[in-house]
Amino acid sequence: MEKNMQFHAKTIREKAKKDFEKTWLETAKLLKVGGRGMYWPKSSGQKHSLHELNNKFREIFLSYGFNEVELPSIVAEQEVYKQYGPEAPLILDRVFYLAGLPRKELDISKEKKEQIKKIPAVLTLRSHMSASWFSLLAKMQRTHKLPLKLFSIGKRYRREQKQDAYHLYESTSASIVVMAQGITLEDGKDLTRKILQDLRFEKNKIIPKKTTSKYYAPGTDLEVYIAFKGKEIEVANLGFYSPVPLAKYKIWYPVLNLGFGVERVAMVLNGVNDIRKLVYPEIYE
Numbered sequence: 145m146e147k148n149m150q151f152h153a154k155t156i157r158e159k160a161k162k163d164f165e166k167t168w169l170e171t172a173k174l175l176k177v178g179g180r181g182m183y184w185p186k187s188s189g190q191k192h193s194l195h196e197l198n199n200k201f202r203e204i205f206l207s208y209g210f211n212e213v214e215l216p217s218i219v220a221e222q223e224v225y226k227q228y229g230p231e232a233p234l235i236l237d238r239v240f241y242l243a244g245l246p247r248k249e250l251d252i253s254k255e256k257k258e259q260i261k262k263i264p265a266v267l268t269l270r271s272h273m274s275a276s277w278f279s280l281l282a283k284m285q286r287t288h289k290l291p292l293k294l295f296s297i298g299k300r301y302r303r304e305q306k307q308d309a310y311h312l313y314e315s316t317s318a319s320i321v322v323m324a325q326g327i328t329l330e331d332g333k334d335l336t337r338k339i340l341q342d343l344r345f346e347k348n349k350i351i352p353k354k355t356t357s358k359y360y361a362p363g364t365d366l367e368v369y370i371a372f373k374g375k376e377i378e379v380a381n382l383g384f385y386s387p388v389p390l391a392k393y394k395i396w397y398p399v400l401n402l403g404f405g406v407e408r409v410a411m412v413l414n415g416v417n418d419i420r421k422l423v424y425p426e427i428y429e
């Protein structure tokens with residue numbers, strides 16, 4: 145493509161407003177189809193520090209014998225009630241709900257329509273990875289031997305009051321669960337420290353969380369902090385899932401959960417004091 149080739153955006157916008165279809169067809173002529181304008185020699189592109197850290201977490205988790213799984217990011221609202229109990233309305237106040245546009249059901253059989261009716265009507269984007277762990281653990285306990293050690297790295301979505309230096313609507317969690325008989329909270333602390341050491345964080349602090357989430361058992365909900373520019377920044381949560389929500393999923397064994405906020409860890413490793421500049425450097429300069 146020629147270096148001086150540019151679109152006159154204002155003209156295109158005005159024409160499209162008057163006649164979108166005609167403008168859509170005509171503007172195709174502005175693009176070159178035949179010939180060659182660029183070539184593709186092998187070269188090194190620029191990596192995103194967040195994805196590099198995701199890979200580092202994967203390597204560390206795999207080195208401790210954890211199996212990687214993919215978890216659904218869309219969960220039924222009722223799952224949040226099963227996990228949080230009376231605290232659920234507070235949690236749901238911070239989640240993003242999904243909605244579908246009304247459309248005609250063309251060529252759908254009666255049997256298919258009945259199946260669709262059984263799908264939960266209210267869906268949300270997960271605000272915590274735990275929202276997706278319970279159902280999977282309930283199934284895998286029947287088919288796998290203990291201890292069951294799993295991890296998943298994925299997005300979580302929270303309707304924060306605002307996006308700032310430490311909070312985003314969309315963030316990444318590196319989440320671990322261990323289902324095992326006889327496992328202790330001290331075992332979880334030991335694993336947490338080992339992972340932090342692998343990330344080259346020798347100094348850390350693991351303390352009880354002041355306000356406990358209801359899906360964690362009382363006294364086991366812990367926060368993990370590391371030093372960052374004269375402050376202490378929370379980078380992970382650790383705890384036992386409460387036997388109450390476990391029982392609702394008919395889960396028979398203790399489950400330890402450990403989750404790292406990947407963006408928070410990346411901030412420290414890269415010395416960036418604003419999470420927005422780390423994740424979206426092209427937008428927040």
